[in-house]
Amino acid sequence: MTTKDTTDLGEFQFLSGETIPSLEVAYETYGEFTGDNAVLVCHALTGSSHVARRPDSGGDTAGQARAWWGDVVGPGKAIDTSEYFVVCANAPGSCYGTTGPASENPETGEPYGTDFPPVTVGDWTRAQRQLLDELGVGRLHAVVGGSVGGMNVLDWLRRYPDDVERAGAVATAARLDPQCLALDTVARRAITSDPNWNGGHYYGGPEPTDGLARARQIGHIMYLSKPSMARKFGRRSAGREAVREEPPDPAAAFFPYREVESYLDYQADKFVDRFDANSYLYMTRAMDDFDLSAGYESDADALAAFEGELLVLSFTGDWHFTAEQAEALAEAAREADVDVAHHVVESDHGHDAFLVEPEKVGPPLSDLLETGLSGRAITDTDAADEPVESESFAPVHTSLFSE
Numbered sequence: 222m223t224t225k226d227t228t229d230l231g232e233f234q235f236l237s238g239e240t241i242p243s244l245e246v247a248y249e250t251y252g253e254f255t256g257d258n259a260v261l262v263c264h265a266l267t268g269s270s271h272v273a274r275r276p277d278s279g280g281d282t283a284g285q286a287r288a289w290w291g292d293v294v295g296p297g298k299a300i301d302t303s304e305y306f307v308v309c310a311n312a313p314g315s316c317y318g319t320t321g322p323a324s325e326n327p328e329t330g331e332p333y334g335t336d337f338p339p340v341t342v343g344d345w346t347r348a349q350r351q352l353l354d355e356l357g358v359g360r361l362h363a364v365v366g367g368s369v370g371g372m373n374v375l376d377w378l379r380r381y382p383d384d385v386e387r388a389g390a391v392a393t394a395a396r397l398d399p400q401c402l403a404l405d406t407v408a409r410r411a412i413t414s415d416p417n418w419n420g421g422h423y424y425g426g427p428e429p430t431d432g433l434a435r436a437r438q439i440g441h442i443m444y445l446s447k448p449s450m451a452r453k454f455g456r457r458s459a460g461r462e463a464v465r466e467e468p469p470d471p472a473a474a475f476f477p478y479r480e481v482e483s484y485l486d487y488q489a490d491k492f493v494d495r496f497d498a499n500s501y502l503y504m505t506r507a508m509d510d511f512d513l514s515a516g517y518e519s520d521a522d523a524l525a526a527f528e529g530e531l532l533v534l535s536f537t538g539d540w541h542f543t544a545e546q547a548e549a550l551a552e553a554a555r556e557a558d559v560d561v562a563h564h565v566v567e568s569d570h571g572h573d574a575f576l577v578e579p580e581k582v583g584p585p586l587s588d589l590l591e592t593g594l595s596g597r598a599i600t601d602t603d604a605a606d607e608p609v610e611s612e613s614f615a616p617v618h619t620s621l622f623s624e
Contacts, residue, residue: 222250222251222252222253223249223250223251223275223276224248224249224250224251225248225249225270225271225275226247226248226249227245227246227247227248227318227319228245228246228248228352228355229243229244229245230243230244230245230246230348230351230352230355231243231244232244233313233348235313235338235339235340235341235344236341236343236344236347237338237339237341239338239339240338241320241326241333241337241338242327242328243320243327244313244319244320244348245318245319245320245324246310246311246313246318246319246320246348246351246352247269247270247310247311247317247318247319248270248308248309248310248311248352249270249271249272249273249275249308249309250306250307250308250309250356251272251273251275251294251295251302251306251307252302252303252304252305252306252307253306254306254356254357254358255306257360257362258304258305258306258362259305259306259307259308259353259358259360259361259362260300260305260306260307260308260361260362260363260364260365260590261307261308261309261310261349261353261361261363261364261365261377262290262294262300262307262308262309262364262365262366262370263309263312263345263349263364263365263366263367263370263371263373263374264289264309264311264312264366264370265289265366265367265368265369265370266368266369266440266504266505266508267315267492267496267501267504268289268317268370269289269311269315269317269318270309270310270311270317270318270319271288271289271309271317272288272289272290272291272294272307272309273288273290273291273294273295273298273302273307273309274287274288274291274295275288289576290576292579292583293579293582293583293586294307298579298583299579299582299583299584299586299587299590300365300586300587300590301587301590305362305363305590306358308352308353308356308358310348310349310352312340312345312348312373312504312507313340313344313345313348314337314340314344314500314503314504314507315500315503315504316496316497316500319348321333321337321340321497321499321500321503322334322335322337322421322497322499322500322502322503323424323497323499323500324337331424332422332424334420334421334422334423334424334499335420335421335422335499335502337499337503339503339506340503340504340506340507341507341510341511342369342372342373342376342507342508342510342511343376343380344507345373345376345507346373346376346377346380346381347380349373349377350380350381350384359384360383360384360385360386361377361384361385361386362386362387362590363385363386363387363388363389363589363590364377364385364387364388364389365388365389365391365586365589366389366390366391366393367391367392367393367575367576368391368392368393368541368542368572368575369393369504369507369508369511370391370393371390371391371392371393371394371542372393372394372508372511372513374388374389374390374393375388375390375393375395375513375523375524375550376511376513378523378524378527378531379513379517379523379524379526379527382526382527382528382529383526383528385527385529386529386530387529387530387531387532387589387590387593388527388529388530388531388532389531389532389534389586389589390531390532390533390534390547390550391534391575391582391586392534392535392536392539392541392542392572392574392575393542393547393550394542394543394546394547394549394550395512395513395514395520395546395549395550395553396511396512396513396514397508397509397511398543398546401443401541402509404439404442404443405505405508405509407439408435408436408437408439408440408501408505409436409501409502409505409506411432411433411435411436411439412429412432412433412435412436412498412501412502413432413502414432415429415430415431415432415433415498416429417429417430417431417432418432418498421499421502423498428493428498429498430493430498432498433489433492433493433496433498433501434489434490434492434493435489436498436501437488437489437492437493437496437501438485438486438488438489441484441485441488442485443540443541443572444541444571444572444573445570445571445572445573446538446539446540446569446570446571447540448538448569449538449569449570449571450481453480453484454479454480454481454484455480456479457479457480458477458478458479458480459477459478459479459480459482459483465478465482465483465486513550513553519553519556520549520550520553521553521554521556521557522557523553524553524554524557524559525557525558525559527557527559528559529560530560530561530589530593530594531554531559531560531561531562532561532562532564532585532586532589532594532599533547533550533551533554533561533562533563533564534547534563534564534566534575534582534585534586535547535548535563535564535565535566536565536566536568536570536571536572536574536575537565537566537567537568537569538568538569538570538571538574539568539571539572539574540571540572541571541572542572544565547563547565548563548602550563551563551602551603555603560594561594561601562594562599562600562601562603563601563602563603564585564599564600564601565600565602566578566581566582568581584598585598585599
């Protein structure tokens with residue numbers, strides 16, 4: 222049983238204090254609700270509610286060529302939709318069906334643009350809670366998410382600790398580090414400096430595609446590890462069949478068009494066809510703003526009310542959300558007496574690993590849902606003799622669905 226729908230939550234006040242008259246939330250459900258088997262999956266930066274493959278998707282849903290976690294969520298998969306009632310909702314501020322900057326303001330008849338209120342991860346959580354109320358779902362068996370979706374999971378634990386039995390925070394951290402904040406800043410400025418940005422009110426005219434393309438390229442560099450890029454691309458030329466369009470200056474034509482350039486250009490071209498530039502600004506700002514300890518004395522204090530089980534899952538080659546950051550999160554949970562395990566995956570796929578290595582992500586998540594942290598596929602650094610490593614040197618695998 223699957224459902225693809227949109228529900229109107231009515232007037233919605235954001236944590237900024239600003240209000241919109243109507244918040245529509247796009248969501249998909251998979252499986253049948255039995256009263257105690259609901260699993261909420263939180264998507265990452267540019268994901269959608271289309272988390273699993275659907276028989277009616279027609280090969281394309283919400284501008285994405287396929288389900289973003291289709292190898293993890295589905296019948297017989299790690300998050301088994303024949304056993305669990307899985308819900309995934311598109312976050313406010315995004316552009317895949319939920320109200321955001323590109324949506325029409327019912328009070329003006331024009332797209333909101335940058336008049337849309339500032340959005341935080343907390344607003345995502347509050348909208349999800351309201352959606353679940355509409356669906357008749359009270360306490361969640363589990364909430365699971367990766368990257369900024371993992372931050373969404375952590376926000377559930379501090380905002381609605383009694384509503385979650387088990388949580389899976391994958392490839393995430395309690396907050397972004399300064400380096401990632403800096404790169405996100407440059408990405409946003411690439412958009413806002415595009416001649417077509419027009420203060421965010423570009424709808425109906427030329428869009429800031431060049432700026433969005435550059436922003437996405439910065440993102441892809443963040444999602445891959447340094448050694449993995451060396452193995453995948455090296456310094457090789459892209460070859461005669463890969464022709465660079467419009468070299469940035471006449472002298473550039475003298476130099477080789479490298480594979481890494483071709484990869485970034487290809488990803489950028491694909492992305493500008495499916496995502497809104499303003500939404501990229503809003504979603505990255507929400508991620509940058511998130512701080513688990515905000516309003517609390519510490520991360521431990523923020524998690525102290527949660528009495529369920531928390532699985533923190535990290536990847537050794539991920540420098541966007543590092544294994545060290547995940548360990549700090551796990552330590553905060555231990556300090557708060559939360560039942561937690563930090564499972565480290567040896568991988569050199571960078572941040573993309575949570576999307577492209579289902580064979581490594583799936584087993585611990587499956588055990589978490591079925592038996593909790595006692596599952597045989599789950600390990601914990603607290604019980605290990607060796608320290609967490611920050612690098613691994615396996616072959617790279619890249620994804621069209623990064624973040």
